[in-house]
Amino acid sequence: MDRSAKHNTWWRWLRFALLGAGLLLLAAVNLWAYQGRIDFYILGILTVMGINIILATSLNLINGFAGQFAIGHAGFMAIGAYVSALLTTLRSLPFLPALIAGGLAAALVGLGVGIPTLRLRGDYLAIATLGLGEIIRVIIVNLPITGGAFGFSGMPPYTNFFWVEGAVVVTLLVLSNFIRSSPGRALLAVREDEFAAETVGVPTTYYKVLAFAIGSFFAGVAGGLFAHYLLFIDPSQFGILKSIEILMMVVLGGLGSFSGSVVAAVLLTALPEFLRGFADYRMVIYSALLILVMLLRPSGLFGQVEIWQLLGDRTNGPGGLPGKPGGSGRGGLAMPDKAGATGSPREVAGQW
């Protein structure tokens, strides 16, 4: 332990430096974007990245933190996209209320379907939510107001880099604070051992449904941003493949690591742009990657650990207590690492 004291200061400085560099870069990007000095194409990629970050982190709340393997996220995204698009186009509502309405609609549906389905466990839940996503899609196809399979367009081009950036910050703040709150702790207890949690008086279904509704809300918001960025939506954009794409980000980043989801969302959005020349092989590479990650690191790239913990933040040692937020100013993402006692050896090893 003595040895690590000096080591710790060193790492703390490095962390501060990294954080500073990150904030500086972010400020610079904002300034350039504001001045219109960033290429339209790059800005577009950044926007999509932000939307994917919201989708991945909100799904991670359900899958990684609540431990409920739900994979119909694209369905909730679709609800948010359609509701907000209908509101801005037909009712000429301003963007912010429309986004929130879209999110609320998705949360409401999440609540409605979560209450019955979250009693299911594991594989059953996976299939049920996959099916739900599909049912939502089929309903949209059959509703007269949505334009059916031909899609819906005509919404004002509200979404820009700043909107998405703001939404990402709000999402990360809300999610990370939720996890550190008392309901958040209850949620982690449900994940670790549902039976034990129930025994000590945690109303497990209530917290699972809560997490599901919150996750669905942000998926709906992301859908609204998506709709007003692309300016054309049709039900096929929100199919099972989209759900799996989001799931892939969560899994790659690590179930139970918000920063992991952020990194994975950034990587998986950027990767196809670099692979443009091999467009045909893209999905093959994707799926092979998914299998490989699972075989080599079944808990994802970052496992249940946040990035700064990998960077040597020992203040959140394996004592299980949250410790102080560390230097994680940006979004305040610090989350308690999994108490050492419950981690499998592989995950603990990942924290060096």
Next chain:
Amino acid sequence: MAEVLQQLVNGISLGSIYALIALGYTMVYGVLKLINFAHGDVYMVGAFAGFFAATAFGWGFLPALCFAMLVAALFGLVIERVAYRPLRNAPRIAALITAIGVSLLLENLGILILRPDPRAFPELIRLETYQVGPLIVNNRQLVIIATSVVLMMLLQFIVTRTRMGKAMRAVAEDTEASRLMGINVDRVIAFTFVLGSALAAAAGVLVGIYYTRIDPLMGFMPGLKAFVAAVLGGIGLIPGAMLGGLAIGVAEVLVVAFISSSWKDAVAFAILIMILLLKPTGILGKTAEEKA
């Protein structure tokens, strides 16, 4: 009334195809407690193997069927070996995600190698229609139903009358205890994949004959629906998979005929959610069994 009966006949032929796929799901779930998402794509592989056997080698129905079953069995064996066996002791979610990965890989390799556009399945059985009272039945439907029945009887024989089948049932009952009794669990699991994949391939060839077109993405939806069928009948139960498959097939055909074809893909999932809420163990499942 005649219309309903007619749709019932169509539903039973579609349902027996679902039942064949569902059997693979249910058996794998029985021994491994894993939803093998790639199962639907093994069915696609089977359909294409049958296609090539018929076009490239010019084989007839039966040899093509056997060839397809053989190829798919090999696929099942390799998939289990490469993707699932290393994860035997990993969290179950990891195995589930790997299964999704294998499914995506097979589909996209299919698109890459076989091209995405649908192909016309060769006419292995010349179409003949018969009028039975008010009903119209064609010989392809009869072949589908007959083949399914024969295969299911064969499966029933293997599972209940052979040593391997006995071992399969033991592993499904309690994997650890069977290992202690000297059963080679890995071999039993591999054998289960072989059996299930072969049945899926048979379903693939039958679908090719029935709908006369196949494509690399044909496995995804039927795969999910067959899983629903397995859950409906009671997952892990072989008669349950048969019953569930028939029920899903009939329900789907009835909805398409009397409501709208655009609701086709939602039927199975609506049934699934209802069954999970009302009787999660399925029609034939024991009620006492609570999944932990």
